[in-house]
Each structure stands twice: as structure tokens, then as C-alpha cells.
Amino acid sequence: MARVNLRAAFMSGLSSTVTAQQVFTNRVDEVAAFNRSVESLCRTLDEAEVSPVVDRGQGRRNVLTLYGVGGIGKTTLSQELERRLLADAAAEGRDDVVAVRVDLSEDGACDIENLLMRLRAGLGQLGSRWQAFDLALASYWVRAHPGETLQDFLDSSPALRRASRSVGLGDQIAESVRQVDPAGLGGLAGLAHRAALATYRAVRDRVREGRLLAHCELFAELVEAEADYETLSYFPYLLAWDLDHLPRRGRPARRPTVCVFLDTFEVVNGRADRTVERLIQRCVYLMPNVLFVITGRNRIDWADAAVGGELDFTGPQCWPHLHFSNDTVEPRQHLVGYLSESDADSYLREALVRDREPAMAEEVRRRIIAGGQGLPLYLDLSVSHFAALLARGGQPSATDFGGSFTAVATRSIRDLPRKERDLVRTAALTDRVGAELLRAGQPGVPDGSVARFLRRPFLMHDDAYALPYSLHAALRHAIVEADRTLPDGWSDRDRTEVAARLLAWLGERLGPSAGRVAAANALESALRLAATYGVFEDWMARATQRLVEAGQWSDLGAGLTVERAATPECRALVAAIRGVQLRRTGRAAEAVELLSGAGEGVRRGSATAQLVQIHLAHALRNHGDYTAAAEIYRVLVGGEFDAAARYWLCDFEYLNGRFGAALGPLREQRSHGPEAEGERLRLIGHIWRVNARFDEATASYTEAIDLARREGLAAAEAKALANLAQTACWSGAAEPVSDAASRARDLLDLVPNPVELVKIRSAEAVALAVAGDAGAAAEAVEGTRRLADGIGYRGGHNLADVAQILLGVLGGDHDGARRTRAELEARTRRSGGNTYWVPIVTSWIDGVPTAAEHDPGIEWVDGPAASLGRWAEVAVRRSTDTGPGVGRDGRGDEAS
Known part of the structure; x- marks a missing residue:
């Protein structure tokens, strides 16, 4: 309310002695509830034998909810509470009071990364040392965003950029990392992903050795966990832990006061899918030493045990102050009601003043109060209408006021010149506007009219957005409804155009x-x-x-x-x-x-x-x-x-053994970016590999590895290294497999991908079988199956089957090999892909001629005899080293 009235007289061209005043209608109960909530939380934390940050089973008493219908003044109330908090702190000379404001209707505000960075930036006002959070964040960032700098993300949205730059957030986090790894700031500064990997490994290794934040419970688990949103949503615990360990200031020493204002919460808890609300609720629960002031249209139901399937922390034991029956103990939930008649009259008396007396006559005020029924937005628009009438030289009377909210919106439109009426109608179509967007919607309107319109008091302005202006949602709806009754109102066709x-x-x-x-x-x-x-x-x-x-x-x-x-x-x-x-x-x-x-x-x-x-x-x-x-x-x-489409068709041809049909188009394709080019090179490598053209496969994978390394694509490099291990394992030389597997695992620490770990383990199983270490090979086969089952990767069992069959053939267990081959055949037939493995393993068990007959539909690159002959040599080479098993003609020795 206050922002509109502060500008009303000036922007309407008043030349009289009337002045506009900034007015906040004092909602005594809500303001008192906020003050008691701040005091209550501080007292709760001081009296706790064990900090609730550490004792996560303690009920949370850190949520003040102010809810009510649209236009009731919740956002203004929230802003006033924040202003008073900081003003009181300044008056007391305190520098340990922090307020963080997040409007959840802002673009990107519901994204957990964005929200956490806003919280961290706000807390950065208390000091630069937030070691637990900063180190865990650096470990997360370099894995979740390889090649993307944290600073680029901090600058990606206006609101986040403004918050982070106010405290030098990027420098604060970089300094935390520098203390652990002076040379490895790659994940933050955007250097090659190898430097980023060094950062992560330095943190991880010190954690594993117990030399880093060992006294912060769950820090190690969060550093080691997969870099995804689920893990990140637990990072508020680390912020709370760091806050708990900040040195106390003042005399007597006091803990810092931190309030987070979450506005427009209906954006979150008005959805059918409560995933975002679950992540935000987790944040609130894990920061019990921070007061969260939630404003929105809906009462929150976290204390209702019935919502336990949708949210993590529910029931009165988790939120003892949020249940319906609590109407005394703060912080709790408050319905923000309409203003009383006396409050509304006080507001109207003070909003516009002439010679220290109310500019509005009493009968005008009574008419407005009767029509508005205490709705603050209604009062705002009425004050703007009064100011506009004065600006035109008129003397407002009671008959100029009253009526429904839509009627007030109608008058607000009529107050505007014709061109500006079209601009307000345009602004009502979308959530945010700027000068250029308005010109696009109304190309015939002069720039001067646009500039004057953007100074109108009913427009809210926030330069944190690329499109900085907006109308209140209730006013937008009312304008569309009101416009239908105006002589020059828009038709549905006009709005559509x-x-x-x-x-x-x-x-x-x-x-x-x-x-x-x-x-x-x-x-x-x-x-x-x-x-x-x-x-x-x-x-x-x-x-x-x-x-x-x-x-x-x-x-x-x-x-x-x-x-x-x-x-x-x-x-x-x-x-x-x-x-x-x-x-x-x-x-x-x-x-x-x-x-x-x-x-x-x-x-x-x-x-x-x-x-x-x-x-x-x-x-x-x-x-x-x-x-x-x-x-x-x-x-x-x-x-x-x-x-x-072309790439996935080639993949389909490859999966079904039509290698030539896949290879030709792949060679001709020109990719639009390094990621796509890496995929193309890897698929070419797959085709060479399953045709036992191992040198060509190695060359293709090596090219993909070099490309990924140049472009900083850690995930792509890890995939290509896993494929290189899958190729090298057939040679009988252990070192290339071990080297590729080790390098791939290092990168998979950076960018976790469990499918690639399955492939690596299957390659190690083959290499061990070829090397004659049957016991270790069998263990690696079982490890491959366990990893595959753990992530639901059915294709992993195909790889395990192939290794197990080779192990059986080399060990003389041909019956066991045939049983496994039958399982492999059934599985690949069901899936409609990878059927080429059956003739490959048949070349080991029954020889090349039988293998070629087994599945004549496979179109081998140089024909079945040559391709399957190369595969048979894999087992033949090993059998000549170890004795009986597979003869030089590729047929198994049944007696051995």
C-alpha cells in the first residue's frame, strides 16, 4: 500500500498544497506477533540443551505464517516487518541482524539452487566464513555443472546477481575453497574440468581422512553423495550448522538474528505436485535457528499428519506451533484480515494531506470504506483516483467513489488518457512488463505515453527483473473484467491480437x-x-x-x-x-x-x-x-x-546388428555441437568394437576423449573412457584397462553416472578372465550384476553374461556357458536390441560356422566369417596360453 501512495500526488501532476504521505496501516496484532516470534525463537535456541540444528528430532518453532486473500496487503506487511526489523537493529547499533527476502513468484525463485544461493548471500552479511556449506557447495557444483562457472550462475538472474554482489559471494566461496585447495579453483573459476576435479578430490580426500569438519555431522555424507537436487536440498543443514558456530557479538554476547521472508507462498503450496514445496519445507526444517516469515493466500498444512506422503516433515511433533488449535504461542499461523473501519479511515486520512489535515472529506472516506470493506488494494486505487481528479482541477465528491472492486478498477482505467488505457490493458495480459514489451504490444503509442504510464502509482517496480514492472494479480484480473463494460473496451479478439x-x-x-x-x-x-x-x-x-x-x-x-x-x-x-x-x-x-x-x-x-x-x-x-x-x-x-532423429536411427540399426546401415550415415553426419559430435564418435566406436575391429574402435573413442577434454565435458569424457576400457579388455593386456577404468572412475566422482560404472566393472571382468584370474573375474561378474540391479539397468546383465560365458569357455565349463547363452538370447530378444552378442559368444562355444548360422540377420561389417573369426581369436589366444579349452578352429573341446 505505502509505495503506491508515496508517489500518487507527484505522478498525477498535483499543483495544490496536497501532499502524499507514505502510510503503513498499523496491523498491531501481526506486528506484535512478529516481534514475539523473534524473541521466542531466540529464547528457544538459548534454552535448548542441545541445538535443534544437531538434534533434528526436535519440533521446529521457526515459522510465522501470515495468510489471507489477494489484495489484503500481505506483501506490504511482510516488507514493513522487514523494514522495522532492520531499523530497530540499526537503532540499537547491532550488525548481526539479517533479513533475506524471496518472492517465490519471481522467475527461478523456486529453483533450489537459486534459493540456496539467495540464502547464502544473505547470511554472507554476517561474515565470509561459511566453511561447511561453501566446501560442500563447491564439491556439488563441479560435479553438477562441469564447465559452468559458479559466478556465471550467480549473475544469471537479476535478483540473485544483486544479492550475491552485495557481499561478494563468489569471492567468499572461493576463499573457503582456497584454504583447502590453494591451486584448484577450477570448479568456481571455470577452468578445465580437471582443475574442478582437483577441487572436489581435495575436499573429498580430506573428509575421508577425517581432517576436514569431522565434527560436523553428515558433512562427509553430503560431500560424497550424488550431485543432484535431492542432495542439494539437504545443504540448508550446513548453513544452519555454520550459523550455529558463528562467534557471538555484542555485550552481552548474542546469537545473530536471521529472518527469511518467503512471499507469495501460494505459488508453491497451491500446486497439485508438491515436489517444490517439499524441497523448500526441507530447507525450513533444517534451519531451525532462522525465523521464516511465510506470506501467502493459503494456510500451510505441515502440522497435518495426513500429508506425510507428499512432504517429509509433517505432523504436530515436527511443527508444534502450526496446528489449528494453537492460537496463543508464537510463532504460529495468522489469518491477515481486512482492515477495520478505524484502520481504513486512519489510512485514508493520512494518505493525502493538505495543510496537515486530511485532503479527503469525511463523506468521501466513508463512501470508500463502505465500498472497500477493508481491502487495502481497494483503498490504494481510491486514493489514486482521488489524486487524479485533483490533478484535473476537479473537486472530488462522494459520488465519485464506492462500488465494487471492479468498479474501482474501471474508474482507474477511465482516469487515464486513451493511449495509456491501452497500455494498462496490455500490462494486464501478462505478469511482468517493460517499456519495450509495451511498445511491442502497442506499436502506435508514443514513447512519451509509455514513459508517463510507467510512472503511474498502481504499477509495482522492481529493477531486479529484466521486465521490471507489474500489476497486482488481483488488479490485473479486475482490469480485464472492468474493461468489458467500458465503451472503448477491448474485445476478446483485441486481447488475442x-x-x-x-x-x-x-x-x-x-x-x-x-x-x-x-x-x-x-x-x-x-x-x-x-x-x-x-x-x-x-x-x-x-x-x-x-x-x-x-x-x-x-x-x-x-x-x-x-x-x-x-x-x-x-x-x-x-x-x-x-x-x-x-x-x-x-x-x-x-x-x-x-x-x-x-x-x-x-x-x-x-x-x-x-x-x-x-x-x-x-x-x-x-x-x-x-x-x-x-x-x-x-x-x-x-x-x-x-x-x-538420425542419430537415434543409427543407434537403432546398431542395436539390431545392422552395422553397415548405421556406420554409413554416422560417417556423413556433421554434428551441431561438441556434445553431439562426441556421441557420434562413440557410436562409431561401438560399431567397430562389436565387430572386433578394436584398433578402429580405440581410435574413435580416443578422438571422443580428446574432444571432451578440450571442451571441458567431463561426463562425455567419462563415457568414452569407459568404452575404451570395454575395448582394451579383449586384448589380454591389463594395463590399458586399468588405466582407462581409473581415469573414468576419477571423472565419475565428478559427474556420477552409475551406468558407466557397470560398463567399467564388466570390462574388468573380461580382462580378468582373459588374464586367467578366474576367481577375480567371477567376483567382477557378480559385481557387474549387483551394480546393474541397483540402478535397474537391464543391459548390464547382457555385459555380465558375456563375461561369464567367456569365463566358462576358458575354464572348460561349456554346459554352463550354453545355459548363460540361452539367458542372454532370451533377454536380448525381449528387448529388441544387442542380439549380436549371441553369435559372438557362440563363436567361442561352438565355433565360427555355427555362430554365423545362429543369427544370419546380423550384418557384420566385413561379413560373418571375418568378424566372428576375430571374436573367436579372443578365446583362441587365451586357450593356447592355458591349455585345453578352445581349439584353433574356434570349436570347443567337449572333453576339456
Whole structure:
């Protein structure tokens, strides 16, 4: 409320003696509740025998919730509480009081990485030493974001950039790392991933040796855990631990006071999927020495044991102050009500003043109070209307006021010049606007009108955003409703045409060089426009694919409601996003069902139709239906996602033993980026390897390794090294296998990928079998199976079967080898891929002629005799060293 009234008189051109005052209608109960909450938490922490940070079983008493309907003044109340907290601290000369504000409706604010960095930046005001958190973060970052600098991330969004630069956050974290590893700042400074790996290993090794933060429980577990969001969501515990160990200041020494204001919480707890809320709740629970002030439209239900399946920490034992029956003990939940008549009158008396007296006559105030029923936003708009009437030289009367909220919004629109009326209608279509976006929506409006409009008091401004202006959500809705009754109001067609221009501008602004954050922000705004106003552009499908490929799929379209006006393309795009989310979370069957009908009504061959189809193909592939997936990839060749379709078709040909059909196109393909080129080189290597052309395979994998190293692609290098080990293992020389496996495991510490660990272990099993160490080989085979079972990787058993068959043949157990071959054959036939392994192992058991007859559908690169002959030599070489087993003709010696 206050920000609107502070600017009202000045921006309306008043030349009278009326002045605008900054007014906060004193919500006595809520302010007192906040003060008591701060005191109560401090007392609870001081009196605890064991810190609740360490004793994670203690109930949490660190949440003050202020909830109520939209327009009631929750955000203003939250901002005033923050202002008073810091003003009181300054008056007392305290420098150990910190406030962190996060509006969860901001772009990216619900992302756990962004939220944690905002919290860390805020706490950085208390000092630069946050060793437990900073070291764990550095260990996480270099694995989760190989090649991406932390500073680039800190600069990626305006709000985060402003918070981090205010304390030099990047330098603070770098200094924490420097104390452990003076030479290895690669993960933060963006050097080669080898330097990043050195940083992580330095931290990890000191942790394992017990020389680093051994007294911080669970620090070691968090450093060693996989670098994913699940792990990261427990890092607030480390922030709380560091905060608990900060030196106390003042006389007497006091613990720091930290308040985190989470505004617009309905964005989180208004969703059907509560994944984001679970991560944020985990953050609140793990920081019991911080007061969280939550403002939103809904009461939080964390003390309800019935939600235990959706959230981690639920029930009255976890949140003893948040249950319905608590109406006395702070901090607790408060319904923020409408202003009383006396509070509303006080506000109107003080908002506009003439000669120290209220500018509004009593009858005007009574009329406004009767119409507004204590809704602060209603009072704000009425004050703005009063100021506008004065600016035009009129004398406002009671008849100019009152009526419904929509009626007040109608008057607010009428107060504006015609061109600005079109601008406010444009601003009401989307969540955030700026001068350029408004010009795109209203190309005929002069710059001067845009500039004057952006100074209007009902617009909220925050320069932390690229589009810094916004209307209150309730006002946006009211403006759209009110506009329908105005003589010059827009029709639905008018809104659609303007929304289309806004959508086009978002796409043009994005451009090919825009970063992922800009792409995500533009797409979120575009999705809301498309879902509401029946507009759509193909760039949205391309942006979606770009973000999915970059791994930014989890929050796309979160909380989006698709209206009846939405086009089939919009519905299909939202379904494609949901299909990706289902597939990436292990629900491939659901993804197939959803995507199978998602393209209805969409123009055949459009970017959106192709987007749906390629993700349907990926879902089918994940579900084990390679054939149906390949049929879709064939249709997509030559289209929007041509390169991806061609690559996966080659992969399909390879899996089914049509090696020549895969190799030819792969040699001709030209990849668009280093990641895709590395995949192409590796697939070529796979083809050479299963044809026993080991030198060519080694060359292809080595090229992929060199490319990945040059480009800083740790994950790609780890994959290629695992493949190199899978190739070297057939030679009989242990050293190349050991070297490649060791290098791959080092990188997999940096970028965990359990599938590659299965491949490495299977390669070691083969190498041990070829070397004649049967006991170690058998143990490695079982290890391969355990790893495969642990991650649900069925293909890992194929690799284990191959190693086990070789071990049986070399050991003379041909019957056992045949039984394993039967299992291998059944498994590969069911999956529709990797069937070439059956003739390969048959060449060891029954010889090359039988192997060639076993599966004539395999199209070996140089024919079955040559390719299978090379495979037979693997066992022949070993049999000549160890005695009976396999003869030189490739046939097994049944007697041995």
C-alpha cells in the first residue's frame, strides 16, 4: 500500500498544497506477533540443551505464517516487518541482524539452487566464513555443472546477481575453497574440468581422512553423495550448522538474528505436485535457528499428519506451533484480515494531506470504506483516483467513489488518457512488463505515453527483473473484467491480437545467443499468454526442446492452467513438457500414454507436432519398444529435430546388428555441437568394437576423449573412457584397462553416472578372465550384476553374461556357458536390441560356422566369417596360453 501512495500526488501532476504521505496501516496484532516470534525463537535456541540444528528430532518453532486473500496487503506487511526489523537493529547499533527476502513468484525463485544461493548471500552479511556449506557447495557444483562457472550462475538472474554482489559471494566461496585447495579453483573459476576435479578430490580426500569438519555431522555424507537436487536440498543443514558456530557479538554476547521472508507462498503450496514445496519445507526444517516469515493466500498444512506422503516433515511433533488449535504461542499461523473501519479511515486520512489535515472529506472516506470493506488494494486505487481528479482541477465528491472492486478498477482505467488505457490493458495480459514489451504490444503509442504510464502509482517496480514492472494479480484480473463494460473496451479478439504481438516480441528478444535463463523466462511468460489467450508461436517448441536438452525440464509449466481458449498447439506443448517430466522420473509408460494422444488437432509437421513425436519416441525407447520408437524417428528425419532423429536411427540399426546401415550415415553426419559430435564418435566406436575391429574402435573413442577434454565435458569424457576400457579388455593386456577404468572412475566422482560404472566393472571382468584370474573375474561378474540391479539397468546383465560365458569357455565349463547363452538370447530378444552378442559368444562355444548360422540377420561389417573369426581369436589366444579349452578352429573341446 505505502509505495503506491508515496508517489500518487507527484505522478498525477498535483499543483495544490496536497501532499502524499507514505502510510503503513498499523496491523498491531501481526506486528506484535512478529516481534514475539523473534524473541521466542531466540529464547528457544538459548534454552535448548542441545541445538535443534544437531538434534533434528526436535519440533521446529521457526515459522510465522501470515495468510489471507489477494489484495489484503500481505506483501506490504511482510516488507514493513522487514523494514522495522532492520531499523530497530540499526537503532540499537547491532550488525548481526539479517533479513533475506524471496518472492517465490519471481522467475527461478523456486529453483533450489537459486534459493540456496539467495540464502547464502544473505547470511554472507554476517561474515565470509561459511566453511561447511561453501566446501560442500563447491564439491556439488563441479560435479553438477562441469564447465559452468559458479559466478556465471550467480549473475544469471537479476535478483540473485544483486544479492550475491552485495557481499561478494563468489569471492567468499572461493576463499573457503582456497584454504583447502590453494591451486584448484577450477570448479568456481571455470577452468578445465580437471582443475574442478582437483577441487572436489581435495575436499573429498580430506573428509575421508577425517581432517576436514569431522565434527560436523553428515558433512562427509553430503560431500560424497550424488550431485543432484535431492542432495542439494539437504545443504540448508550446513548453513544452519555454520550459523550455529558463528562467534557471538555484542555485550552481552548474542546469537545473530536471521529472518527469511518467503512471499507469495501460494505459488508453491497451491500446486497439485508438491515436489517444490517439499524441497523448500526441507530447507525450513533444517534451519531451525532462522525465523521464516511465510506470506501467502493459503494456510500451510505441515502440522497435518495426513500429508506425510507428499512432504517429509509433517505432523504436530515436527511443527508444534502450526496446528489449528494453537492460537496463543508464537510463532504460529495468522489469518491477515481486512482492515477495520478505524484502520481504513486512519489510512485514508493520512494518505493525502493538505495543510496537515486530511485532503479527503469525511463523506468521501466513508463512501470508500463502505465500498472497500477493508481491502487495502481497494483503498490504494481510491486514493489514486482521488489524486487524479485533483490533478484535473476537479473537486472530488462522494459520488465519485464506492462500488465494487471492479468498479474501482474501471474508474482507474477511465482516469487515464486513451493511449495509456491501452497500455494498462496490455500490462494486464501478462505478469511482468517493460517499456519495450509495451511498445511491442502497442506499436502506435508514443514513447512519451509509455514513459508517463510507467510512472503511474498502481504499477509495482522492481529493477531486479529484466521486465521490471507489474500489476497486482488481483488488479490485473479486475482490469480485464472492468474493461468489458467500458465503451472503448477491448474485445476478446483485441486481447488475442495484442497477446500475439507480445508473444512474437518475446521470441524475437530471445534470439539464438540468449542464455538458458533468458530462454526459461521467455518461455514461462509465453506459456501463460498462450494458455489464456489462444495464441502460439513455433519458437516456443524450439525453446522447450533447448531447455529439455539442457536438463531444465523439472519446473517448466509449473502451476500452469490451460484455459478453454488455448490452441491445440499450446495443449500439445504442455503435454510434451509433462511427458518429458514423466519419462525423466521413471514413468515411461505414463509418458507414452499421455504423448500418444497429445498431437490431436496440431498441424502435421509443425515444430510442436514434431516435439511431441520425438518425446513420444524417447518414451517408447525408455519403455523398451525400440521398434515403435524407430518408426517415429524415421518420420522425423528432415524435420525440426533431424539431427537427433538420425542419430537415434543409427543407434537403432546398431542395436539390431545392422552395422553397415548405421556406420554409413554416422560417417556423413556433421554434428551441431561438441556434445553431439562426441556421441557420434562413440557410436562409431561401438560399431567397430562389436565387430572386433578394436584398433578402429580405440581410435574413435580416443578422438571422443580428446574432444571432451578440450571442451571441458567431463561426463562425455567419462563415457568414452569407459568404452575404451570395454575395448582394451579383449586384448589380454591389463594395463590399458586399468588405466582407462581409473581415469573414468576419477571423472565419475565428478559427474556420477552409475551406468558407466557397470560398463567399467564388466570390462574388468573380461580382462580378468582373459588374464586367467578366474576367481577375480567371477567376483567382477557378480559385481557387474549387483551394480546393474541397483540402478535397474537391464543391459548390464547382457555385459555380465558375456563375461561369464567367456569365463566358462576358458575354464572348460561349456554346459554352463550354453545355459548363460540361452539367458542372454532370451533377454536380448525381449528387448529388441544387442542380439549380436549371441553369435559372438557362440563363436567361442561352438565355433565360427555355427555362430554365423545362429543369427544370419546380423550384418557384420566385413561379413560373418571375418568378424566372428576375430571374436573367436579372443578365446583362441587365451586357450593356447592355458591349455585345453578352445581349439584353433574356434570349436570347443567337449572333453576339456
